[in-house]
Amino acid sequence: xxxxxxxxxxxxxxxxxxxxxxxxxxxxxxxxxxxxxxxxxxxxxxxxxxxxxxxxxxxxxxxxxxxxxxxxxxxxxxxxxxxxxxxxxxxxxxxxxxxxxxxxxxxxxxxxxxxxxxxxxxxxxxxxxxxxxxxxxxxxxxxxxxxxxxxxxxxxxxxxxxxxxxxxxxxxxxxxxxxxxxxxxxxxxxxxxxxxxxxxxxxxxxxxxxxxxxxxxxxxxxxxxxxx
Numbered sequence: 001x002x003x004x005x006x007x008x009x010x011x012x013x014x015x016x017x018x019x020x021x022x023x024x025x026x027x028x029x030x031x032x033x034x035x036x037x038x039x040x041x042x043x044x045x046x047x048x049x050x051x052x053x054x055x056x057x058x059x060x061x062x063x064x065x066x067x068x069x070x071x072x073x074x075x076x077x078x079x080x081x082x083x084x085x086x087x088x089x090x091x092x093x094x095x096x097x098x099x100x101x102x103x104x105x106x107x108x109x110x111x112x113x114x115x116x117x118x119x120x121x122x123x124x125x126x127x128x129x130x131x132x133x134x135x136x137x138x139x140x141x142x143x144x145x146x147x148x149x150x151x152x153x154x155x156x157x158x159x160x161x162x163x164x165x166x167x168x169x170x171x172x173x174x175x176x177x178x179x180x181x182x183x184x185x186x187x188x189x190x191x192x193x194x195x196x197x198x199x200x201x202x203x204x205x206x207x208x209x210x211x212x213x214x215x216x217x218x219x220x221x222x223x224x225x226x227x228x
Contacts (some may be wrong), residue, residue, distance in 0.1 A: 032208075034110030038103040042095040043087035047103040051111045051208050053080030061085040061100055063093050065159035066167075069197045070100075077201035093163060101167045105174030112208065115139060117216040122207030126199035131186030135199040138178040139207050145172045146180040149196065153189040164193055168200075 032051040039045070057074035059067045061083055074081040083104070087096030112118070118139065125134040133149075145168055151161040172179050181200070186192040 032111045032113070034107030034112075036103045036107045036110065038099050038106075040095075040099065043085060043099040045085040045087075045096075045099045045103045046083070047100070047107045048080075048082040049104065049107045049111055050080035051108075053078060056080040057082075059083040061096055062087065062089050063096060063159065065157050066093070066097060066100065066163075069193065072194060072197040073201045073204075075201070076198045077205040079201075079205075093158075093160060094166070097163045097167055098170050101170035102174050105171040105177075108171075108175045108177075112139065114218065116218050117210045117214050119207050119209055119211045122203035122205070124199045124202035124206065125184070126195045126202065128191045128195035128198065129188070131188060131191035131195045132184040133186070133192065133195040133199045134180075134182045134184055135196070135203045136180045137200075137203050137207055139176075140178050141176040142178055143172045143174075143176050144178045145169050149181060149183045149192060150186075151189045151192055152187065156190050156193060161189055161193065164196065 033048065035046075035048045037046045053074070055075045055078045057071040057080075059070040059074075059081065061067055061070070062085065067083075070081055070083055073079065081104075083100060085096055085100050087099065089096055120139050121137070122139075123134075123136045125132060145165075147165050147168060149164065151164065154161060168179060168181065171177070179200075181196060183192060183196075186195070
């Protein structure tokens with residue numbers, strides 16, 4: 001008597017391709033780095049950002065509060081951020097604050113390259129005690145800032161709180177980013193600003209990370225995302 005029994009073949013043991021190649025995730029690009037040096041009669045700024053970093057921050061702008069905020073960007077975005085800046089802070093912090101942001105935006109533009117495979121959009125709300133800030137952004141190539149913070153004091157330490165909006169406007173202009181910042185709650189100036197940088201960092205992290213389903217394509221129906 002012959003044994004005609006065979007081992008059952010489970011459908012789950014077969015690759016389920018449906019005639020299409022299995023999706024592969026884009027491998028992290030170690031080259032997602034931007035380095036910019038900006039030298040004017042007012043400032044000398046050097047910036048390096050690594051989008052595939054580990055949250056390492058090394059900033060020395062001679063503006064302590066700005067250094068603290070750049071630390072938040074690195075830590076919560078998991079970017080490696082290095083900034084060295086000198087400027088005419090004997091006058092005020094305006095030029096140094098602006099040129100750091102301009103250089104950072106340009107470095108981000110470099111690091112993004114053709115923006116293939118990224119999420120493109122980021123959205124995050126960050127609380128800090130009584131403060132709650134919502135940030136939504138699009139790495140569209142089109143610079144736009146919508147800014148709605150009500151910071152109750154003129155200064156945090158020696159930092160002029162008007163410079164927060166100017167920082168983000170400058171960064172938007174050179175990076176080609178659409179950025180919306182909304183204050184949902186908050187009374188303490190330090191908390192409001194710090195929550196803003198934390199929310200921005202997390203939203204930017206979302207936007208710059210890879211969408212595995214996109215398979216390395218540009219996240220636009222036009223097929224291109226450019227600064228112009």
